[in-house]
Amino acid sequence: MTTECTNRELLIYTISRLLDGVEHVAVGMSSPMPAAGAMLLRALNKKQGLGDVQVSILGSVRHNSFTSGSEELFDCAAQGRIGAFFLGGGQIDGKGNVNLVGAGGYPNSPVRWPGSYGSAYLYFLVPRVILFREEHSPRVLVDQVDFISAPGATEDGVYRRGGPHALLTNAAMFSFQRDTGRFRLESVHPGRSAADIREMTGFSFDNDRCEVETPGPDAEILALMRGQIRSELAETYPQFAASLPEAA
Amino acid sequence: MTEFVSPEAMADMIPSGVKLGLAPDGSGSCPAMIRFLIERGIRDLHVVCAPIGGMQVDMLIGAGAVSVLETSAVSLGEAGGAPCFGRAIRNGEIRMLDATCPAVFAGLSAAEKGVPFMPIRGIIGSDVLKNHPNWKVTTNPFDESEKIVVVSAIQPDITLIHAPEADRFGNVRLGRRREVMLLAHASKKTFVTVERISETSLLDDEKLAAGVLPAMYVSAVAEYKGAAWPTGLYAEYEVDAGEVENYARAARTPEGFLAYITGTRSAA
Structure with missing residues (x-):
């Protein structure tokens, strides 16, 4: 049974479902939603007596145990010690390519974003990369990215054990099918229809008449999110935690 | 000193x-x-x-x-x-x-070790690679079926x-x-x-x-x-x-x- 929750809470809960079974999740310093999803998975696993989940927040001294500098994350990923990671993107296309560099031409991009960070590498090595971008619009979800920071698919003869697993926005959730190199609409968030999603997406995708609604958390999980998870988040992301609903 | x-x-x-x-x-x-x-x-x-x-x-x-x-x-x-x-x-x-x-760390590591380049996973197929003059794709000398990127040493x-x-x-x-x-x-x-x-x-x-x-x-x-x-x-x-x-x-x-x-x- 689903209880009334905010869109952000729905996304956090959905992230925790996408992370199911992962033992070590790495999240960026400025990614409070993925961190919240990972913390929720950790708490839920603990409640059910399942394995411990390690959450490494990059750039945080307190919430990661790396002692070999920021290169240790990349070494860990290459060895298969990171199960899941998140990527955003100024543009994401229907083939799972991610653009973190800029739009409208390169190198003198009229619209320039910060840069590729570790994406060109981690996308190959982390088994479950979750593409997370709240804005769901044709300008973000494009047919073809203007610059490939990290490619969705790779030719034969190149080592690749990781890649896109799912794409989550504030309107829908897609899975990525590695055999066809295409996204498949898995569920639509409450208040939206498959027709809305087709309208809002700049690329074609499979199962585009999907009628599944993205499930929200039950009352018990929602209480956990509004209590324990909210306090855990406040240690690293005080402003974000304050923006979430509090336990009654 | x-x-x-x-x-x-x-x-x-x-x-x-x-x-x-x-x-x-x-x-x-x-x-x-x-x-x-x-x-x-x-x-x-x-x-x-x-x-x-x-x-x-x-x-x-x-x-x-x-x-x-x-x-x-x-x-x-x-x-x-x-x-x-x-x-x-x-x-x-x-x-x-x-x-x-x-790749920046790999380039610095090469300089640290005094070798001309360092191999690194991933990157192939990206426009980052296409536009970088100091990175190349090579064949793994120990497994000819595998392609791998090498980045040249970075020495500030x-x-x-x-x-x-x-x-x-x-x-x-x-x-x-x-x-x-x-x-x-x-x-x-x-x-x-x-x-x-x-x-x-x-x-x-x-x-x-x-x-x-x-x-x-x-x-x-x-x-x-x-x-x-x-x-x-x-x-x-x-x-x-x-x-x-x-x-x-x-x-x-x-x-x-x-x-x-x-x-x-x-x-x-």
Whole structure:
């Protein structure tokens, strides 16, 4: 049974479902939603007596145990010690390519974003990369990215054990099918229809008449999110935690 | 031998035209020294960010001091995009070497080990690879069916960092920020400003020694308390988010940037 929750809470809960079974999740310093999803998975696993989940927040001294500098994350990923990671993107296309560099031409991009960070590498090595971008619009979800920071698919003869697993926005959730190199609409968030999603997406995708609604958390999980998870988040992301609903 | 100098004298030791290694904001960044360099009219730098840049890099770009920028990203974090960087890209004022974080580390590791290149996973099929002149795809010599990227060594002429502490012998405590250690190992010279100077050797304490950059890598040390303001220094002081936001606002126009850079110079 689903209880009334905010869109952000729905996304956090959905992230925790996408992370199911992962033992070590790495999240960026400025990614409070993925961190919240990972913390929720950790708490839920603990409640059910399942394995411990390690959450490494990059750039945080307190919430990661790396002692070999920021290169240790990349070494860990290459060895298969990171199960899941998140990527955003100024543009994401229907083939799972991610653009973190800029739009409208390169190198003198009229619209320039910060840069590729570790994406060109981690996308190959982390088994479950979750593409997370709240804005769901044709300008973000494009047919073809203007610059490939990290490619969705790779030719034969190149080592690749990781890649896109799912794409989550504030309107829908897609899975990525590695055999066809295409996204498949898995569920639509409450208040939206498959027709809305087709309208809002700049690329074609499979199962585009999907009628599944993205499930929200039950009352018990929602209480956990509004209590324990909210306090855990406040240690690293005080402003974000304050923006979430509090336990009654 | 490590020289002990004033911050101003250290700035005088960094000439135009060098390949300059810098740490990310908050991880050894030194915006106060960057201001000295800008005041001295430094030009034509090839800046290597290990592996990303922030406010201090944006200030150098805004001042017209950068000709080549080698980085995996430039961002002001919570304060948003780096305004001078975006402007310089649009106007074609800097030559951009877009990278990806672990490839910068691989290039620095090659320099550290004195080998010409380092292999690295991933990257193949990206436009980052297509546009990078110093990366190539090669065949794994041990398995001819596999293609792999090699990145050429990155050796900065000078690395400029801020650290919590040095001792009188020139040893510098970096703690767990090993990427700064890597950057220093890879560079021909490393100049360090520090919050404080210890009279006893940092290498005497076994608990500290593994996190210490030995003096043989350190060309000069200057005591300069608060030199990481407003970007912050790990385990010492937090970023001054309000000040970085002030900068982000001011630097939206070249005139605003100029007014900012000639204005207040420290928190005090």
